[in-house]
Amino acid sequence: xxxxxxxxxxxxxxxxxxxxxxxxxxxxxxxxxxxxxxxxxxxxxxxxxxxxxxxxxxxxxxxxxxxxxxxxxxxxxxxxxxxxxxxxxxxxxxxxxxxxxxxxxxxxxxxxxxxxxxxxxxxxxxxxxxxxxxxxxxxxxxxxxxxxxxxxxxxxxxxxxxxxxx
Numbered sequence: 001x002x003x004x005x006x007x008x009x010x011x012x013x014x015x016x017x018x019x020x021x022x023x024x025x026x027x028x029x030x031x032x033x034x035x036x037x038x039x040x041x042x043x044x045x046x047x048x049x050x051x052x053x054x055x056x057x058x059x060x061x062x063x064x065x066x067x068x069x070x071x072x073x074x075x076x077x078x079x080x081x082x083x084x085x086x087x088x089x090x091x092x093x094x095x096x097x098x099x100x101x102x103x104x105x106x107x108x109x110x111x112x113x114x115x116x117x118x119x120x121x122x123x124x125x126x127x128x129x130x131x132x133x134x135x136x137x138x139x140x141x142x143x144x145x146x147x148x149x150x151x152x153x154x155x156x157x158x159x160x161x162x163x164x165x166x
Contacts, residue, residue, distance in 0.1 A: 001025060005049050009058030018058050022049035026063060026074070028090075041090060055106045055126060060142070062128055064101040071095040071104055071130055073140075073153055093153055095140055099133035128153065136160060 007020040017031040018040075026049060027042040047065035054061050061074040072092040107127040126142035139157040 002048075005052035005063075007052055007054035007058075007061065009054040010056060012057045012059065020052065020054055020058070020061055022052050022063060024048050026052075026061075043090070051101060051104050053104050053106050053128075056108050060106070060126060060128075062104045062106070062130075064104060067100045069097045069100055069132070071097070071101055071128070071140075073128065095128075095130065095153055095155075097130065097132040097134075097138070102131045102133055104128060104130045126153075127156075 001023045003021055003023050005020075005022040009018060009020075011017045019029040019031075019037070021027045021029060022045075024047075025042050025044050028040045029037050030040045031037050045063075045065070047068065049063045050066040051064040051071075052061065059075065062071050063074065064071045072094060074090050074092045077089055077091050105128070107129060128140040129137060130140065131137045137159040138155055139159070140153045141156040143152045143154055
């Protein structure tokens with residue numbers, strides 16, 4: 001399988017280094033000093049991934065295919081009972097766009113929680129910037145409802161050429 005994207009986030013405290021690799025499959029690889037790099041999880045995709053970005057500590061992963069109008073934001077399920085048979089310990093929320101996604105990027109958090117998770121770092125932590133073929137960049141903010149509800153993201157701003165910036 002051809003690799004089309006790769007993301008190597010900074011390791012979370014107490015966690016082994018991780019590497020996200022994508023093509024027709026999204027795969028998470030973890031490093032162990034005793035056994036080297038091992039595939040920890042993978043999921044076949046309907047089309048090859050062309051855009052991928054991991055949040056600073058790798059707790060969130062955004063992916064989209066070449067002509068996709070949906071960005072998938074992957075996250076680890078907080079409760080193993082939440083894990084669906086189809087996605088395993090990772091699930092995603094879908095961010096819909098009117099035209100195909102052209103790029104995506106996470107905004108680095110300005111501060112971190114004591115645990116180093118973007119989800120715990122406050123309202124300014126998990127913000128995703130996406131751009132699509134309609135020429136309108138969008139900012140998406142994470143909203144983590146109380147357990148056992150899944151992760152959600154909502155559109156918090158669209159940017160246009162005539163935006164005042166104020």
